[in-house]
Amino acid sequence: MSRAAAEALTLPLAEIGRLLRAGETSPPALAEAALAGLATAGRALNAVAALLPERAAAEAGRAEAELRAGIDRGPLHGIPYGAKDLFAARGAPTTWGAAPFKDRVLDADAAVVEALAAAGAVLVAKLATVELAGGFGYNHPDAAWTGPGRNARDPERWAGGSSSGSGSAVAAGLVPFALGSETWGSITNPACLNGVVGFRPTYGLVSRRGAMALSWTMDKIGPLARTADDCRSVLVAIAGADPEDPTTLLARPIQPDERRSGFRFAVLRGATEGVELEVATNFRASVDLLSAFGDIEEIDLPDLPYDEAAAVVIQAEAAAAFEEFIASGAARRLTAPEDRYGLLDGLTLPAVDYLRALRVRRVAGRALDATLVPFDAVVAPTQPKVAPPLAEQFDSFAEGSETRSLGAAGNLCGLPAATVPNGAGRLGLPTGLELMGRAGSDGTVLAAAAAFERALADRDGAERGGGSSQGGRRHESG
Amino acid sequence: MGDGSGERGELEDGAAVEARLTLALECTGLNLEPAEEAAVRRQLAGSRARAAALRRVPLANGDEPEIVFVPFRADGGEEDR
Numbered sequence: 001m002s003r004a005a006a007e008a009l010t011l012p013l014a015e016i017g018r019l020l021r022a023g024e025t026s027p028p029a030l031a032e033a034a035l036a037g038l039a040t041a042g043r044a045l046n047a048v049a050a051l052l053p054e055r056a057a058a059e060a061g062r063a064e065a066e067l068r069a070g071i072d073r074g075p076l077h078g079i080p081y082g083a084k085d086l087f088a089a090r091g092a093p094t095t096w097g098a099a100p101f102k103d104r105v106l107d108a109d110a111a112v113v114e115a116l117a118a119a120g121a122v123l124v125a126k127l128a129t130v131e132l133a134g135g136f137g138y139n140h141p142d143a144a145w146t147g148p149g150r151n152a153r154d155p156e157r158w159a160g161g162s163s164s165g166s167g168s169a170v171a172a173g174l175v176p177f178a179l180g181s182e183t184w185g186s187i188t189n190p191a192c193l194n195g196v197v198g199f200r201p202t203y204g205l206v207s208r209r210g211a212m213a214l215s216w217t218m219d220k221i222g223p224l225a226r227t228a229d230d231c232r233s234v235l236v237a238i239a240g241a242d243p244e245d246p247t248t249l250l251a252r253p254i255q256p257d258e259r260r261s262g263f264r265f266a267v268l269r270g271a272t273e274g275v276e277l278e279v280a281t282n283f284r285a286s287v288d289l290l291s292a293f294g295d296i297e298e299i300d301l302p303d304l305p306y307d308e309a310a311a312v313v314i315q316a317e318a319a320a321a322f323e324e325f326i327a328s329g330a331a332r333r334l335t336a337p338e339d340r341y342g343l344l345d346g347l348t349l350p351a352v353d354y355l356r357a358l359r360v361r362r363v364a365g366r367a368l369d370a371t372l373v374p375f376d377a378v379v380a381p382t383q384p385k386v387a388p389p390l391a392e393q394f395d396s397f398a399e400g401s402e403t404r405s406l407g408a409a410g411n412l413c414g415l416p417a418a419t420v421p422n423g424a425g426r427l428g429l430p431t432g433l434e435l436m437g438r439a440g441s442d443g444t445v446l447a448a449a450a451a452f453e454r455a456l457a458d459r460d461g462a463e464r465g466g467g468s469s470q471g472g473r474r475h476e477s478g
Numbered sequence: 479m480g481d482g483s484g485e486r487g488e489l490e491d492g493a494a495v496e497a498r499l500t501l502a503l504e505c506t507g508l509n510l511e512p513a514e515e516a517a518v519r520r521q522l523a524g525s526r527a528r529a530a531a532l533r534r535v536p537l538a539n540g541d542e543p544e545i546v547f548v549p550f551r552a553d554g555g556e557e558d559r
Binding site: 340341361 | 499503
């Protein structure tokens, strides 16, 4: 394995691309380095569901040949990546993190895997997920046949979920980017806890064909990467209409937003109440940074039962999606004991309760949009606490911390959100800033996230006595 | 349905929880351990509480569910554009 290639995996996509086009590394060298790292460090983190050396060799070989022939598919050409094991990939195991599906092989590529192949990216691994995307109500990290997802910053702590392997593999520098999915927090949570950037697109922007359905009206697919610009490159590749996923036919195209200043930010009132001290400190410092390139105004979200509506929608849809699975008794073989009787509440949920949740969603979507009209993004801490210890039960970890967050409202209403690392919290573990925009404002949210990254790099550079990000590598990805 | 408030609401909730537990076990054919049944009762009580919270949102007759149905065409309608 080339050490230079392994180091290249930790760089922003634009810089890896420059190395590739300068002949200083190659797609096969990058793929081999990624596979080697995933086989050792990745497995130690329980981040790997399956390595795909043959597919990676074929795709990397093609990418290399095309570059030599002058065919350039853009910023993802020759870049290795991992896909959450909820996405089908031809010939590879697709287990959804669930022991009953451990030996299943699907003979198709998910739409996102197809799209990334068309963009020249190289699939090297299926990455671990919490079993069935966490939809059965797991209450602790050990909830997948791959074992508890270990955090890349501290292996004795949780990697977050349900896109556990996607978060830890990117954070550990094993792949430059990964695909995750979010029904309610499954991209932003592991991205934040591992200290990488995660992006949840507007519902319907990315086709879910070939992805496990947990909740048809809540599931979204998005990237986890090292920078907001990298997330944008991946999003551009995977977004678009697909007749096999009718929700994508209504999606607005991604609007380019090249702004570096002049943003309008809303700050969620009370967002630091109940969060860890360091999370609050980092959030306040982040708001100070945002104020250097944008206007700030404190707001409340419309007072509506977002959590309850989101939970009811997911319960009903997940129970319907997995009714046969539960009735077959296969759920009894899931890893987390509490998942073995999960969703029984959803199976008996009255239809009127589900429909009421969808009616509340309509009210919430309109009220939330009216609130967000004046702003490019509303911000809040992504998570109230840093990553919990592996042995911790989530309900006891969360006990006593009633916090205000954007997750329920944003997921219920299908709004785009980015999480960006914003400093070190307790025990030096990462904390994150969440930026959420109106439906269809994906490009703006990513532009704001990138501007925040630049401001943070400038501040950290100044504190270290170095120069600003103007001369740093961040801008080479522009 | 009870809204989960007051003694009567609690009694109604208790009966509804037991009814839904019985229905769930019949539908799935599962045999749960007592501790598992207790956990499912807590889930069902939570489900009832969430439904009660949603009922506190005023909705008019015309407040439709947010469901989008797109009539299918394999070509997405491109031929007509």
